[in-house]
Amino acid sequence: GVRNQVALQSAQTLINKITDNCFEKCVTKPGTSLGGSEERCLGQCMERYMEAFTVVSRAYTNRIAKERQSQLLNTGGVALH
Amino acid sequence: GVRNQVALQSAQTLINKITDNCFEKCVTKPGTSLGGSEERCLGQCMERYMEAFTVVSRAYTNRIAKERQSQLLNTGGVALH
Amino acid sequence: GVRNQVALQSAQTLINKITDNCFEKCVTKPGTSLGGSEERCLGQCMERYMEAFTVVSRAYTNRIAKERQSQLLNTGGVALH
Amino acid sequence: MSAQTDEALEKELASFLEQETAKSQVQSSIHTLTDMCWKKCVTGSIGARFARSEEGCLVNCVDRFLDSSLFIIQKVEEARKQAGGQ
Amino acid sequence: MSAQTDEALEKELASFLEQETAKSQVQSSIHTLTDMCWKKCVTGSIGARFARSEEGCLVNCVDRFLDSSLFIIQKVEEARKQAGGQ
Amino acid sequence: MSAQTDEALEKELASFLEQETAKSQVQSSIHTLTDMCWKKCVTGSIGARFARSEEGCLVNCVDRFLDSSLFIIQKVEEARKQAGGQ
Numbered sequence: 001g002v003r004n005q006v007a008l009q010s011a012q013t014l015i016n017k018i019t020d021n022c023f024e025k026c027v028t029k030p031g032t033s034l035g036g037s038e039e040r041c042l043g044q045c046m047e048r049y050m051e052a053f054t055v056v057s058r059a060y061t062n063r064i065a066k067e068r069q070s071q072l073l074n075t076g077g078v079a080l081h
Numbered sequence: 082g083v084r085n086q087v088a089l090q091s092a093q094t095l096i097n098k099i100t101d102n103c104f105e106k107c108v109t110k111p112g113t114s115l116g117g118s119e120e121r122c123l124g125q126c127m128e129r130y131m132e133a134f135t136v137v138s139r140a141y142t143n144r145i146a147k148e149r150q151s152q153l154l155n156t157g158g159v160a161l162h
Numbered sequence: 163g164v165r166n167q168v169a170l171q172s173a174q175t176l177i178n179k180i181t182d183n184c185f186e187k188c189v190t191k192p193g194t195s196l197g198g199s200e201e202r203c204l205g206q207c208m209e210r211y212m213e214a215f216t217v218v219s220r221a222y223t224n225r226i227a228k229e230r231q232s233q234l235l236n237t238g239g240v241a242l243h
Numbered sequence: 244m245s246a247q248t249d250e251a252l253e254k255e256l257a258s259f260l261e262q263e264t265a266k267s268q269v270q271s272s273i274h275t276l277t278d279m280c281w282k283k284c285v286t287g288s289i290g291a292r293f294a295r296s297e298e299g300c301l302v303n304c305v306d307r308f309l310d311s312s313l314f315i316i317q318k319v320e321e322a323r324k325q326a327g328g329q
Numbered sequence: 330m331s332a333q334t335d336e337a338l339e340k341e342l343a344s345f346l347e348q349e350t351a352k353s354q355v356q357s358s359i360h361t362l363t364d365m366c367w368k369k370c371v372t373g374s375i376g377a378r379f380a381r382s383e384e385g386c387l388v389n390c391v392d393r394f395l396d397s398s399l400f401i402i403q404k405v406e407e408a409r410k411q412a413g414g415q
Numbered sequence: 416m417s418a419q420t421d422e423a424l425e426k427e428l429a430s431f432l433e434q435e436t437a438k439s440q441v442q443s444s445i446h447t448l449t450d451m452c453w454k455k456c457v458t459g460s461i462g463a464r465f466a467r468s469e470e471g472c473l474v475n476c477v478d479r480f481l482d483s484s485l486f487i488i489q490k491v492e493e494a495r496k497q498a499g500g501q
Contacts, residue, residue, distance in 0.1 A: 002259070002260065002263045003263060006263055006266055006267045006270065009267070009270075010267075010270045010274070013270075013271075013274050014274065015487060015488065015491060017274060017277065017278055018487055019480075019483060019484045019487050020451075021278065021281055021282075022289075022483065022487065023479075023480055023483045023484075025289060026289065026483070027479050027480075027483060028455075029472070030452075030455070030456075030472055030475035030476040030478075030479040030480075031475055031479070032475060033479075033482075034479055034482045034483065034486070038479075039486065041288075041289050042483055042486055042487065043486075043490060044289045044290065044291055045289045046487055046490055046491075048285065048289055048290075048292075048293060049277075049281065051293065051298075052277055052280070052281050052284075052285065052293075052301055053273070053274075053277045055298060055301045055302060056273055056276050056277040056280060056301060056304075056305055057273050057277075059301070059302045059305035059306060060269075060272065060273055060276060060305050060309075061269075063305065063306060063309055064269075067309075083345070083346065083349050084349060087349055087352055087353045087356065090353070090356075091353075091356045091360070094356075094357075094360050095360065096315060096316065096319060098360060098363065098364055099315055100308075100311060100312045100315050101279075102364065102367055102368075103311065103315070103375075104307075104308055104311045104312075105283075106371075106375060107311075107375065108307050108308075108311060109283075110300070111280075111283070111284075111300055111303035111304040111306075111307040111308075112303055112307070113303060114307075114310075115307055115310045115311065115314070119307075120314065122374075122375050123311055123314055123315065124314075124318060125375045125376065125377060126375045127315055127318055127319075129371065129375055129376075129378075129379060130363075130367065132379065132384075133363055133366070133367050133370075133371070133379075133387055134359070134360075134363045136384060136387045136388060137359055137362050137363040137366060137387060137390075137391055138359050138363075140387070140388045140391035140392060141355075141358065141359055141362060141391050141395075142355075144391065144392060144395055145355075148395075164431070164432065164435050165435060168435055168438055168439045168442065171439070171442075172439075172442040172446070175442075175443075175446050176446070177401060177402065177405060179446060179449065179450055180401055181394075181397060181398045181401050182365075183450065183453055183454075184397065184401065184461075185393075185394055185397045185398075186369075187457075187461060188397075188461065189393050189394075189397060190369075191386070192366075192369070192370075192386055192389035192390040192392075192393040192394075193389055193393070194389060195393075195396075196393055196396045196397065196400070200393075201400065203460075203461050204397055204400055204401065205400075205404060206461045206462065206463055207461045208401055208404055208405075210457065210461055210462075210464075210465060211449075211453065213465060213470075214449055214452070214453050214456075214457065214465075214473055215445070215446075215449045217470060217473045217474060218445055218448050218449040218452060218473060218476075218477055219445050219449075221473070221474045221477035221478060222441075222444065222445055222448060222477050222481075223441075225477065225478060225481055226441075229481075
């Protein structure tokens with residue numbers, strides 16, 4: 001269904017964002033294999049990114065709800081692209 | 082109409098680009114509220130970005146017109162994506 | 163045909179990527195014309211980028227083939243966006 | 244099935260799709276904000292948990308970005324009114 | 330309304346849409362160039378007006394980018410001809 | 416032309432389009448990887464040929480990126496199983 005597609009699409013985007021940002025941060029000089037410290041970094045980075053996603057989601061939805069209530073926004077949320 | 086849609090789309094893109102570039106430049110360490118110097122920076126940055134947009138538009142259209150005349154370009158302008 | 167469209171699209175993307183990355187690298191302070199050293203840099207950068215594209219293509223297709231064989235991947239290749 | 248029912252069904256479907264589209268746009272905004280605020284706030288090496296300052300920065304980053312967005316929209320509106328635009 | 334008129338109308342509409350698409354692509358190129366040249370040229374802190382060198386850099390950035398684009402397309406064409414391609 | 420033939424033709428066309436879409440996605444991944452690994456590995460000034468270390472870095476960059484991608488997908492799967500999810 002459409003509902004599942006939105007959730008699946010979002011999960012896929014999250015995994016792609018984690019891979020891009022954590023590879024960028026943890027594998028600065030790509031060698032002939034992933035080293036132990038690189039794998040540790042990737043694992044922790046994944047957890048941190050998911051935490052960041054939760055923190056940002058909560059902050060964003062709280063803010064949108066607050067803006068809706070105070071009627072500062074009229075339609076469709078703050079302009080984000 | 083379509084004409085208005087193109088203009089509206091472009092204005093929306095400009096506002097998004099201003100927000101991204103000026104937040105990046107003016108709010109380097111996000112605090113618990115926007116400070117006075119951050120707001121001043123955002124206001125000036127908005128004006129500068131709009132000025133940059135005007136400068137770039139003029140330079141781009143001048144150049145395209147010049148290239149059209151000298152027949153160096155055959156179709157659809159220089160390749161930009 | 164569709165086949166040609168895929169190839170053409172890919173060639174166009176390559177040229178755009180070369181222009182973006184090589185302008186970024188070779189023209190750090192845009193002057194009133196392209197200097198000789200900037201042109202030399204652009205020419206070499208273009209060759210290097212094409213070489214990089216070939217190296218990456220080979221590494222990617224080799225890896226995908228290896229993963230397919232060892233059945234570690236089940237569908238559609240590794241998740242890239 | 245009567246035409247009435249068909250219409251009701253169509254309306255419900257349209258409303259459902261609209262909601263899903265809105266949800267999808269909210270999701271997309273959250274992904275964009277997470278990526279941007281991650282780059283702004285998580286600048287040190289990765290540890291077993293966030294530094295206090297990093298988590299605070301993430302929350303502030305979202306709120307200050309939305310403040311900045313509203314601030315800029317407001318300035319644009321003011322400029323448009325001054326120019327005597329529509 | 331005759332078929333003739335319908336066809337003329339359709340043609341006019343197609344031409345209008347084509348023009349609008351071209352305009353939209355030009356707008357999109359200008360947004361991309363502004364973003365890129367802003368990042369290259371406006372590197373200091375934001376002031377009440379552009380420094381002389383910043384405004385000059387923006388104009389030069391557009392022209393040198395288009396020069397670079399033409400230079401690279403020309404080199405690609407040369408390489409293709411040398412390879413005896415289509 | 417019989418309905419049979421039409422169906423066969425349609426099937427062939429669908430399979431052809433699927434293959435072309437797959438090819439187009441592989442091309443797109445290669446462009447994304449080239450751009451990303453270029454930025455990671457080609458950090459010095461441009462020369463007449465790659466430094467040995469730059470070419471090696473490009474190959475390793477592709478393989479380590481795919482390793483990282485598989486590693487993260489595996490961790491996500493593990494977390495989902497532990498959470499007792501679907």
